[in-house]
Amino acid sequence: MSVRKLTARIIAVVIMMTAAGTTYAQNHDVPPVDPLAFDPDFRWFEPIYEADLLDMKPKKRANTGWFATYDKLLLYGTRPETFINGDAETKLDNGSGHRYEIGYMLPDKDTGWLFNWTENDVFRADVVRQERINRYSLDDLQGTADDSPAGPPFGFIVPQEDRNNLGYNTRFYDVQNSQNMIKFDSYELNKTWRLEPYHYGGILEPMVGVRWMRAEDINLRQTYQSTQDNITGNVLLPLPNPILAGVEFSAAEQITSIAQITDNEMLTAQLGFRYFKHKGRFMYSSDFRVFAGNNWQCSEAYTESELTIYAFGQTNEQPTVGEPPITIQRDRTTPTFIRNEEFLVGFDVRGELGYQLTKAISVRAGFQVIDIGRGLWRYGTEGDWDQDYQMFGGTLGLTLNR
Template identity: 35%
Template sequence: MSITKLICKATIVLAGILLATPMLHAQRLDQPLFIEPLEFNPDYQFFAPVDLGDFGEKPDHRTGWYAQYHRLHTFINRPASGATGIQGDFTWGNVYDIGFMTETGSGWSVTGTHIGGPNVFSTVIQPRINRINDDDADNVGGDPDDLEPIFPFQDRNDFRTNSRVYFLKDSINVANMTGFEFNKTWRLEPFNNGSVLEPFMGLRYFKLKAFHRRDTYITTDETFVDNPDPNDTDVLENYTSTVGAWENDMVGGQLGLRWVERRGRWTMSSQMRGFGAQNFQAFDSQIDTVQTLYDGVMEGADVVSESYTRTRTGATTSEFVFGYDVRAEAAFELTRDIALSAGVHVSQIVRGIGRSNDVLANDQGFTTAGLLIGLNVNR
């Protein structure tokens, strides 16, 4: 990245902070940076009756410590290299929030997110030249008490199919993401209808890992000629597995706004944030090749020789990423402090992500959208 681009990006971030500062006047100058765990004198009556307000007035907005947990069922778009009729896959994730808000309208919040997928492969079972090793009696119906260990181990029949096969895998959408946020929050004066706005700004770190795999299998004769099936001349098989992995480590800042309105037992809320970050990328690729020579092509053919080769390459680079998060939810209060919530979310990193097996294609997007359901405590 050139010095000019770096200065431009720093200027944009600084300008955004300066523009946002006048909105955040609600913070008192004497407000301490950190709050003691018992600062708010909690009474620990989590199951007290719901506070519905006095004389028809809407209940006050909550202060003190709060916590949230959400379970996500979310859709992840596929990398550009995996274009198919279906443009994404569903997976599961978790979101954890903890923080506090003082009576003067100032607080802090910490958010942790993990999405553990998707893990979508296309798999083909490919029989090997000697489809069954007759000597491996333990796997072909022999006496289970008469174990005959096969050496080397790779000459055994696969325990899942009772034959000698390769599981050829083609990755379609394989990734996972973990992120953390640390935000300073403010609560502005309520509107006439009782709803409030809570602007926030803070730091954000998130890590996105993307994996790529392609397996190939080909048989030839000893002159390396691939003969058409069926044939009885191919005694040499070549299995190649190409595995690539991207690690996208993103560090940056964000600005956001949360809207909240309480209506009886219901709390309606929505939030949106925009972020920008520098993405420090690392790419690693590994190619494993197994070449096996047989003395024939029938079942039980013996292995004459087997060779392994491994080639590894790697690269590092960086990209500037930007994107947004949007969440809307409704929470129903079971008790004074405990509520069940449900909603929807959309998040997108517009560009700057490495996801495919091409080291030059390191500027793809990453989109998630789905449903969430969770539990709130004093939120």
């Protein structure tokens, strides 16, 4: 073989190997998705100008990568359907809570994931502040410790029950009768897709996912009784009578609590969408979700009592100011449980108006409505398993890179 032919063959082999290597690199050296691709220099507070916004197409303004939001919720809640409240189920009681969202949108595929946690608590009760027989503890006010050898060296009263109420200079009970006490939590995991912008710049993001909700409804009834009521002839409970001679412990008080705590554990499937549109620095957005699933219900009922007996007050002697109790006795009955299952359906809708402050940070305000249309058990009344619950009100929050 001549030298010329050998040289030509070697050059051909080198060219083929180079081409194959280039093709392999193009096909296989695809970099993985960078989880911090949305802003690796963390310039969240970099200013953004009107000219920048005018030049950006709607598709470009829809951020990709990680994003997060926080909203303060001020949602009213409806009352339960009970014979105690009668027609009061249409009344609303104010509540408050928080909403957190975190998600990720793939830059190239326009798909992502969204996690949402929403919690809102409503509290409404008729409360009467009842002074204790001993209105205040002198030792607590003067900062002196009990004579007991178990007392700490910093002037705290032992036991803690003998002290004044935390933050006050007096001793009292807040006697409560609940009207609407419910704690609501919701956890969502959604798969999202981002569609192409519409003619006027709006973008639709369909979603499908699962939703786990918890609603703890509390029915509380409290009564306060004391031996001081017996002086006027109003005998309310079998405590030592102060008008009888020879009774060693003749001053006592008791608070009784009858509680029914109903837990609703709800697991549902859901689907929905998010629609948003930019106009200058403003962004209009709306979310809608509909969910359906099963509710596992369980109600716990028990009675608690706290009896306080004082060392003073024999015969016609009046209580000594600041005298500590001699004993405190607490009792609680064995809880009873009732369980049930119901089919659940509802929806969640909200609308918001945001204003872009910096490159990645926006503020927003809006409203939210959460409607559980059926399948909720409230107030612990047996048989009232299929109730509804609505929450709606205003929201105020921040967004990061969304």
